[in-house]
Amino acid sequence: MAETKRTAGSDAGHELSDLNPRAIAIFGIALATTVIACMILTVWIFNSLAAREAKQDVPPSPLAKAEAPPEPRLQFFAPKDLAERRAVEEKILNGYDWVNRQAGTVRIPIERAMQLLAERGLAASPKGSGAPRTGQQTQPGKTKRK
Numbered sequence: 001m002a003e004t005k006r007t008a009g010s011d012a013g014h015e016l017s018d019l020n021p022r023a024i025a026i027f028g029i030a031l032a033t034t035v036i037a038c039m040i041l042t043v044w045i046f047n048s049l050a051a052r053e054a055k056q057d058v059p060p061s062p063l064a065k066a067e068a069p070p071e072p073r074l075q076f077f078a079p080k081d082l083a084e085r086r087a088v089e090e091k092i093l094n095g096y097d098w099v100n101r102q103a104g105t106v107r108i109p110i111e112r113a114m115q116l117l118a119e120r121g122l123a124a125s126p127k128g129s130g131a132p133r134t135g136q137q138t139q140p141g142k143t144k145r146k
Helices: 019-054 077-092 110-120
Strands: 097-100 105-109
Touching: none
Parallel strands: none
Antiparallel strands: 097 105
16 A cells, blocks of 8 residues: 655645545536537527428328318217206297297296196198098008099
């Protein structure tokens, strides 16, 4: 082992020959310079590749349209759609509304319509309506020809 010489007046308290501050400073400066150079090189490469890609970018096909596809479309959330549809149907079945204001036709709740039908009975059909008379009933799928 090498012994270090100590002079009578040197009480440094640490090893003086291990570290070279000048070499550490040069290494730090070189490292910072390299990092900065790499960052600049990376930005330059990114910009040049982006410009190259923009030049090679092909316009979209005229067949590729941004409009929605034709019906029927897929449902994203079927239970919600079903609940909304049933709510609309319930409103129609259980509410009052005008069907045709000029003709005086109204929509009444289904329960009320059944009550009125039970009280009053069915109205007779007009004679020229094409409905079969009681004695001239035909079988389903068979029609009389003249």
